[in-house]
Amino acid sequence: MFALKRKTKGEALFDIINNLIMLCICFITLYPIWYVLVNAFNNGNDAMRGGIYWWPRMFSFENFEAVFASPGIMQAMWVTVAKTLLGTVLHVFFTAMVAYAFSRKNLIGGKFYMLMGTVTLFFGGGLIPTFLLMKDLHLLENFLVYIIPVMFSFFDLIIFMTFFREIPDGLEEAARIDGANDWSIFLRIVLPVSMPVIATIALFHGVYQWNDYFTGMIYINNTDLQPIQTYLFRVVAQSSSSQMMVAVQGSSVTRSVTSQSIKLATMVVTTLPIVFVYPFLQRYFVKGMMIGSIKG
Template sequence: MFALNRKTKGEALFDIINNILMLCICFITLYPIWYVLVNAFNNGNDAMQGGIYWWPRMFTLENFKAVFESPGIMQSMWITVAKTLIGVVAHVFFTAMVAYAFSRRNLIGGRFYMILGTITMFFGGGLIPSFLLIRDLHLLENFMVYIIPVLFSFFDLIIFMTFFREIPDGLEEAARIDGANDWSIFLRVVLPVSMPVIATIALFHGVYQWNDYFTGMIYINNESLQPIQTYLYRVVAQSSSSQMMVAVQGSAATKTVTSQSIKLATMVVTTLPIVFVYPFLQRYFVKGMMIGSIKG
């Protein structure tokens, strides 16, 4: 019995090599994030000299002060928070509602709808037709341009549908015996037992909404409606320090910040919120990713 628990030399060597390899991968993945953090908290002029890899050489908060004093950044942050929260709730509810209908075996024309939906996963009209459609729907310069075009995803529908089909039929039959209709079953039976897949789709779409800069860049010219990621895009697009100093004109930080330090600080400000949310949804995310897997 004791001999069975002992690892062979080959297994022990494999574990050592595997651990070293995973540590290298973790380092390669995490170090760029650490590098951005270190330089974001370092004096901008000092950082231009290079040589900062592990710790700030001249610690300062002036970079973040300059970012938050920039015109429009807080408005952009509120737009991002609003479109993320509203977009996630609307997307999850609407996609789940359609997926519940698709999960019914007796849906008339269900196979035909599945074929049409699958085609849309691989083929799209392109940017110009999309822009013309958004224009004709009067969504240009409209907050709802962040919500309506991505209200539904067929990929997410497949994930929802797969989960719904694994729910025991007895739950629905019992609800129907008690007089529940389709809406009652969906809202009071199906959704409450579907938290793993709901959290997974919410995480997927929440990350998309938070990181999306393209929609604000193409369809929105009004800066008061642009999200923080579009603001970050405009910050990164600035090529000279003088242009950045105009954005923070009147700030005492102009003596210690540079365009590069503001870029890094803005990246930290726009990235950390979604990073903090992920650990709270991770356990649901892992369960959701196992949907449709082979079960013994």
Template structure:
């Protein structure tokens, strides 16, 4: 018969401190998000008095109404959705294609390519050379600036390559006997059996594309091509109430202030990824474990 071992006093104190510490960390992490959410649903004029910490004092949807009446935010949301979908599909396919070639042990110069790629993980050209390159490629104020510069990632290649090398060679040999070429093997055999790693890399890059504001801020001057995160950056950066209200044409009431619009915009721009992430979080953990063990 099993008997439960009672905890010593020191173990009980250690567990208690762990629980308290984790509770504090969770509170410090979650409360700022809750504070923004509560104030975004509060009347803007009333919120200026302060003292709102846990629940809206005067519940109001005027802030969100003002945000959604802005043509700019809907255009920015469309750009973000488009670049996330197109960029993720293109990145996953291109990186997987290169990784499949790198995973073949007979690749001529493969070790040299790996060495060159490894260097890029630690050193970059810098912002100014990158800007000049983007300009010379005529990608300024071009939707493709969200796609082409991040079409390939050597870090993602390593994850792909490790997974591809675990695929039994017998599958490819059988396909070659049946007359399949490299493209057929890659598209019809390698990709279908690699769904776990494809989903992982797609999630990695999709979250990056959704959260990226820097590309739109540096390389895009046309407001019609700026993503939602760059739009949020502009809204938060503007401190003048007149500037803020100019960004929200028509229908603005006295209950809406520049600060309340900022908070509502934060909620609108971050809500989609916040709702999706908990359902896909397991792929982040799985992605870091891919290739670490056989099976």
């Protein structure tokens, strides 16, 4: 039996202060989210009186009913889901494919390509040249404007490349002896053992795709192609009336909702889906890179 080492008074005091600081940081981080939830589920007119901090004073679903009854929100949600899924898959695959080529030591001109890519990390063309480029590529008023410009990221390439270089050369050599070509090695060996970095990049880019409102605001005027975040931006920018008229079953009725309550409910609707994705990808962050790939 090993005797437990007793903490000194200084160590115990440090732990107490450290825990208190961490609790304060957690509270400061989480309370704004809780405040939004509480007010989103409260009666809109009642919330205007203030004084709601911890629990809804008059619990109501009318704010969310008004949000989902608003024309265009479901279309915006489908656009967001489609661009998030498609954009994330293509971004991860294309960036990983280029990064695998960069990670090979025998790549001709590899140093020159790295120099060119590094320059793009510090310098960009600006909004107006980018807009003109999108126009020349016929991507204005086009769903592909959400996908093609962000299919590749040199910053993510560096993360992928660093990961790929840690993969033992023995795996590739063994595959080539068995007759595998570069595509087979990339698809059947490199990608399966790279799930931790793939999950990380997919999560980061998926969050970007979900939260991106600027692309829809600049390049898309057709409301049928605008994502939910652009919809939220328009709600926040244009909502000014104290009460809103919503169409329910073909008739317009006045609800106890306000512009502020609509904003809060829309924020909840647009934020929660991507929050729920985190637990499903979290397990990949702690996995070893080469689990099961090599046996000693």
